[in-house]
Amino acid sequence: MLLSKSCIYGLRAALLMASTASNDYISIKEMSKNLNISFHFLTKVLQQLTAANLMESHKGPKGGIRLAKPVHEIALLHIVIAIDGYELFTKCVLGLPGCGVEKPCPMHAMWSEKKEKISHMLESTTLFELAEDVKNGKLRITANGDLDFLNLN
Amino acid sequence: MLLSKSCIYGLRAALLMASTASNDYISIKEMSKNLNISFHFLTKVLQQLTAANLMESHKGPKGGIRLAKPVHEIALLHIVIAIDGYELFTKCVLGLPGCGVEKPCPMHAMWSEKKEKISHMLESTTLFELAEDVKNGKLRITANGDLDFLNLN
DNA sequence: ATATTTTAAGACAAATTTGTCTTAAATGTT
């Protein structure tokens, strides 16, 4: 698996937030319902994203989570790294310590290239582009494709 | 993590076998020592590879494991699929059921492209090419770079 | 002030992956 489940949940929640009309706080409960993700688990994931300053949280009624920056300033890569860390991009694909150009593992060269491209892909894709297509129904973030979340407040 | 530890162990063992002079049986114990992998764990991994007809096993003295085909006929992809299955290449990167061109998740298009390239990379790389460079010391499959395994029998 | 809503934090449980150990079965050697 490329991304952990935590990371996937974080990405989907971020896309949900980016796809709602306003950038008001959205309660985690609402999101967990819409995304079909365990509430408490999602809570923890979102805590990691607020800790990384990608989101802001607010307690109490009318509280919830919202994006801490404009949608075009949050790249998928930021979310991936906030949750899964740099491991995917720094760790040897064959698990050898000290793998690098000087002491490469058999897959170092080929994987480095792919890794770069994946990194670039995630870095150059922001919530903005994807949210546009989620809003107009071209892309889906829920299992069934419901768009009920589009006007959550 | 792209590949499971089991898969990594399988790849490293396959590369070790491909890098030894002859294609005689090599005992799992020898391999586990050289690769610094738990003997019993490696045993199970190699059982998966023999079950997939990539390797052959033989019990008793002078027994062990050997490649079931010429090195240029075993691609990395075969090993990856034998151990980790097709999941990496078929499952939605955001975990959505039924993700595809008709009902794509936000990362479907971009990931499909990368996935294809990774698949092609693994399919077009055989043990042959890599073993050549392992033999001449350009690539390493052990943590410290020892080449003791080169003439195991 | 009190009650309600919501995130925060952390204990706990389940599931999965990884690792260890024991016994059995097969094969070659003496």
Added chain:
DNA sequence: AACATTTAAGACAAATTTGTCTTAAAATAT
């Protein structure tokens, strides 16, 4: 035939990831 070597199989344990539950803390509204 007896013995040593090696894989096969499966129970078990540890570690990690994923998921659940409870309590606390903060903020709003009444």
